[in-house]
Amino acid sequence: MSRADVVGIVGAGTFGTSLAIALARAGREVVIYTKTASVAEAIRTTRRCPRLPGPELPASVAVVTDARALAAAARYVVFAVSSTDAPARLAELGGVIDGSHLVVHAIGALVGDDERVSVLIERATPALRVGVVAGPARPRDLAGGEFGSMVVASRFDEVVRETRRLLNVPPVLRVYGSHDVVGVELASALAGAYTVALGLADGISIGPGPRAVLITRAVAEASRLGEASGGQSKTFAGLAGLGNVLVRSGEEGDPDYELGRALARGEAIGPERFSEGARAALAGVRLARRKDVRMPLLAGLAAVLSGKMSIRDAARLAADTVAAEE
Numbered sequence: 001m002s003r004a005d006v007v008g009i010v011g012a013g014t015f016g017t018s019l020a021i022a023l024a025r026a027g028r029e030v031v032i033y034t035k036t037a038s039v040a041e042a043i044r045t046t047r048r049c050p051r052l053p054g055p056e057l058p059a060s061v062a063v064v065t066d067a068r069a070l071a072a073a074a075r076y077v078v079f080a081v082s083s084t085d086a087p088a089r090l091a092e093l094g095g096v097i098d099g100s101h102l103v104v105h106a107i108g109a110l111v112g113d114d115e116r117v118s119v120l121i122e123r124a125t126p127a128l129r130v131g132v133v134a135g136p137a138r139p140r141d142l143a144g145g146e147f148g149s150m151v152v153a154s155r156f157d158e159v160v161r162e163t164r165r166l167l168n169v170p171p172v173l174r175v176y177g178s179h180d181v182v183g184v185e186l187a188s189a190l191a192g193a194y195t196v197a198l199g200l201a202d203g204i205s206i207g208p209g210p211r212a213v214l215i216t217r218a219v220a221e222a223s224r225l226g227e228a229s230g231g232q233s234k235t236f237a238g239l240a241g242l243g244n245v246l247v248r249s250g251e252e253g254d255p256d257y258e259l260g261r262a263l264a265r266g267e268a269i270g271p272e273r274f275s276e277g278a279r280a281a282l283a284g285v286r287l288a289r290r291k292d293v294r295m296p297l298l299a300g301l302a303a304v305l306s307g308k309m310s311i312r313d314a315a316r317l318a319a320d321t322v323a324a325e326e
Contacts, residue, residue: 138247
């Protein structure tokens with residue numbers, strides 16, 4: 001098979017592995033790159049990934065522990081690691097990929113100095129054509145053959161076109177295209193943050209009416225930050241933003257939602273237990289301050305996460321601020 005028809009995936013986490021399973025079942029050739037030798041060995045010998053117990057990986061999914069092997073095998077690469085691992089993995093990729101590669105990431109977070117991941121990819125690697133994929137495609141649905149959807153955003157039509165050609169495998173996965181990179185990246189990151197907030201809200205049983213207000217206000221304030229950062233407000237009501245929140249909030253096992261539930265139970269949550277959504281909340285508040293954008297819901301969540309405010313006081317402050325904005 002041509003190198004152009006192989007999908008490379010950086011990261012053998014739940015999303016990367018489930019995406020590999022869905023693509024391989026549809027006839028795609030997939031190469032997963034992981035730094036963890038024990039994970040690679042488990043995939044080779046048992047055809048199962050320890051980080052995604054249950055589903056078997058098809059024979060067309062290869063696994064490598066050498067970044068050079070990934071770069072040689074696949075022209076199209078999906079970067080799917082945690083935000084905390086992203087800088088180290090990009091440092092490895094920077095020496096092996098080149099301008100011929102197309103790189104999209106699936107990291108719903110802000111990294112470094114509250115930067116979008118696409119910016120980090122462009123700075124850390126020679127990749128010229130970069131994009132982002134995001135949306136309500138849950139790992140368990142991808143691995144289980146259930147329907148999911150995502151949007152790919154890039155300034156480059158080739159990235160959008162190739163992503164849709166390689167990742168669009170209906171009925172399991174439907175991929176839509178956009179040029180709003182800023183909007184999709186911020187919407188995806190903030191969707192994780194608001195999923196934490198909804199887990200917290202459900203944990204204290206706020207009720208369906210206030211819950212609906214929380215969701216709609218979250219989309220409104222996220223879109224304000226998106227516009228101030230150069231994105232399009234409509235993106236936040238799409239798959240990467242509202243679609244993401246609606247699917248993930250209430251989902252047992254979702255790391256962001258479960259973290260919110262743990263906060264509601266009064267558990268002490270230190271930075272070592274933060275999910276991507278929790279880290280995105282703190283980064284989003286810092287970015288909002290720099291952009292001079294009011295985000296009372298996100299600020300309240302960040303205050304709770306950092307231990308500066310109780311859940312009750314944060315909820316009251318957010319409600320009062322939102323009411324004052326009406």
